[in-house]
Amino acid sequence: MIWHLIAALFAGLGTAGVGLLLRSLSGKRLPRWIIPVCGGLGILAFQIHHEYSWFHYKQQQLPESATVVSTKEERMFWRPWTYLFPLTTAFSVIDRDSMANMQANEEQVVEFILYRFEKEYIDVVQHQAYLMNCTAGEMLPLMGEGHRPRLSELRRVDASDPLFQAVCPDA
Structure with a gap:
């Protein structure tokens, strides 16, 4: 559980970094709120991926x-x-x-x-x-x-x- 939380945190930080990079590349024409929005979308995408991959992951662990x-x-x-x-x-x-x-x-x-x-x-x-x-x-x-x-x-x-x-x- 703690590793899942840490992974979600890093997914959010990584995608917030992508938002920061996009804002910098646009010459700060993109609004500042793009950074936390990207971070939140990263956490949501990680969670959705984790939930949908659970069944296949458990199947691979079976004999x-x-x-x-x-x-x-x-x-x-x-x-x-x-x-x-x-x-x-x-x-x-x-x-x-x-x-x-x-x-x-x-x-x-x-x-x-x-x-x-x-x-x-x-x-x-x-x-x-x-x-x-x-x-x-x-x-x-x-x-x-x-x-x-x-x-x-x-x-x-x-x-x-x-x-x-x-x-x-x-x-």
Whole structure:
């Protein structure tokens, strides 16, 4: 967080310097307010770039075996540019190396962990173990140390869902 603040400060100082240079080159015909305006635009441009590059930066940090199965894009009224280009604020990932394939009653069952990354003032990572019945297209969370299935939260997963396709590629 402190490095982000320092980088934004230097982006503002750099672009304020560009404004000062432009004012000097114009023989001081440009108004003095051009310097702080350039500084503010530099800070705003840095912040926008930082927010939009977060998803790609986090994707590059994932191992080769990780697959992004969903993303959450938001539009915010205090960031009007997000109405043109929605901002990715969260995404879910499965790690193919941690998946365990099993056979139960002649049905293909896969145990996997679903990771969810959320962009906040600090990044939030949540993980939850799940059991996917690839034959029936059903998924339920596994709770506790013993990985006991929580049957009350059973839900159906469509075969066209990217999560289903990543967990059950042979189904």
